[in-house]
Amino acid sequence: FQAASVVIVAANGIGTPRLLLMSESKMFPDGLANSSGLVGKRLMLHPFGSSIGLYDEDFEDWVGPAGTQIESMQFYESDPSRGFVRGSKWHVMTSGGPVEMFTRWTMGEGVRDEPFWGEAFTEKMRKSVGHSIDWIVHAEDLPEESNYVSLDPVLKDSDGLPAPKVHYKTSENTHKILDFALEKSLLAHEAAGASKAWITHRNFSSGHNLGTAKMGDDPETSVVNKYGRTHDVPNLYIVDGSVFTTSTGTNPTATICALAKRTAAYIAKNAGRQVVA
Incomplete structure (x- = not known):
């Protein structure tokens, strides 16, 4: 647990859904920011x-x-x-x-x-x-939703936390x-x-892990908005390849950098009226 007024997750297409899925609670029984059920879904790997x-x-x-x-x-x-x-x-x-x-x-x-x-x-x-x-x-x-990241029911990391399980x-x-x-x-x-x-x-596999926290305008069909802010948690932002809606056929780093700049500018501009959940 880490308390903060603004949280930015940038663990990319496997690490980010793992963190969100592990962060379940009474308020978020299916994982943090996962009211759409799309956290971890639509994994794209750029073969x-x-x-x-x-x-x-x-x-x-x-x-x-x-x-x-x-x-x-x-x-x-x-x-x-x-x-x-x-x-x-x-x-x-x-x-x-x-x-x-x-x-x-x-x-x-x-x-x-x-x-x-x-x-x-x-x-x-x-x-x-x-x-x-x-x-x-x-x-x-x-x-494709048949390609996804979940939590491994058995395998743990050195801290005893569930390892990510990749279905692809x-x-x-x-x-x-x-x-x-x-x-x-x-x-x-x-x-x-x-x-x-x-x-x-x-x-x-290229290691370009994309798409598991989809960006979009509709909270029912996406995880974050165009600024990378999660629909469910107003002070939680995602800045990595997991927000991609499609993989494109190109290397994703430049796009991730552009999205990071846009999200950072949005956070700075709206810092005075940031809602803290």
């Missing part, structure tokens, strides 16, 4: 995939942070002819050094069964380290987005002159 291409040029592709990117939104918007809704963001990533290349050879689709050790190891690493480009594909995960299954739509985009990425490598290309990851 992603990647493909790698080998090139003759020396790119020094271990240089720079992983977030240094060139992005493409060509396949971002919905196109009914593809058999799914929404789409994906593509971005070029550095491939890293020898350890990263080791995982791409030993995990990659169509190459993991090729000879790798001994003379093959030297040849493959010579051709790939510093000579590769990664296409990373981020799928727009849809908000990648949707058929998300699978289709990734399958389509990854096949297109191989064509992109071919068009760019790659001597060899293959899919290295498919349906990996």
Whole structure:
């Protein structure tokens, strides 16, 4: 318990619903700020995939942070002819050094069964380290109430508090987005002159945990308003990815920062008339 006139929760899409669900009381028997029943619901994880291409040029592709990117939104918007809704963001990533290349050879689709050790190891690493480009594909995960965070009935943390339990299954739509985009990425490598290309990851979770405290105007169908203030508790605010209504196909950090700035400005402007529950 921590008394305060204003409380801001920023534990993101898994930690935030865990805190709210643990904070049950006679006034909030289903968890704090959960009159809508949506706390923990609509979890979105941004599953992603990647493909790698080998090139003759020396790119020094271990240089720079992983977030240094060139992005493409060509396949971002919905196109009914593809058999799914929404789409994906593509971005070029550095491939890293020898350890990263080791995982791409030993995990990659169509190459993991090729000879790798001994003379093959030297040849493959010579051709790939510093000579590769990664296409990373981020799928727009849809908000579905069947994907959610609850409290684990058995597992506890070191303080004896219930651990979060994540219930998530990648949707058929998300699978289709990734399958389509990854096949297109191989064509992109071919068009760019790659001597060899293959899919290295498919349906990996990005760690972008979103959507479990939905933002909206209606208290019956959302948890917070547009300023991140919970509908049920006037001095409780949420500032993280849990308030997202959709995941989009892009990294969420910039949007979270923008929402944080808006919420902070609102709190400061209205501090003199802040209602304390």
